[in-house]
Amino acid sequence: CDVALPCATQNEINADEAAALIKNGCMAVSEGANMPTTIDGINNYLEAKILYAPSKAANAGGVATSGLEMSQNAAHLSWKEEELSKLLRDIMRNIHSACVEYGDQGGGYVDYMKGANIAGFRKVADAMLAFGAI
Incomplete structure (x- = not known):
């Protein structure tokens, strides 16, 4: 295949x-x-x-859509399919961009696992710093 x-x-x-x-x-x-x-x-x-x-990046769309749905429900909004699709597309593009930024190995090869791991770590670390947890 x-x-x-x-x-x-x-x-x-x-x-x-x-x-x-x-x-x-x-x-x-x-x-x-x-x-x-x-x-x-x-x-x-x-x-x-x-x-x-890796699943943490490629499979993130389902989790992202659930989060968007919870936000929509909490705000008593009703998004059209096109708007939800755009939000999800933007999220997935940002995930891809972060994977490429942190996983670029040179020579045209991207280690998406490394990129996803570093991007995830940075997101958690930045949140912890912002909230004074560390």
Whole structure:
């Protein structure tokens, strides 16, 4: 396959299965489930430098939409589909931009896992600093 979209359960792709995907020419893995690839499988993706979109970034749209829905309900608003789609698109573009900013490895390769981890850490750290927690 050209693209793998593991969307079922945790740890459904292990090191051997990841190696088989790579050997068979898979160019990208985008996780739709929560952590469907084991750490050894992820290491195979990163070593092979295929595009790997970890669940924390690729699967964020569902969580973002839930947050938007809660905001809408709390404010007693009713957004049109186009407005909600634009808000979600902006959120996902910002996630992508942060992953690229923090995960750029040079030579055109982006380590989206590294980028997502650093971006997430920065977001939490900035919030903790802003609220005087640290």
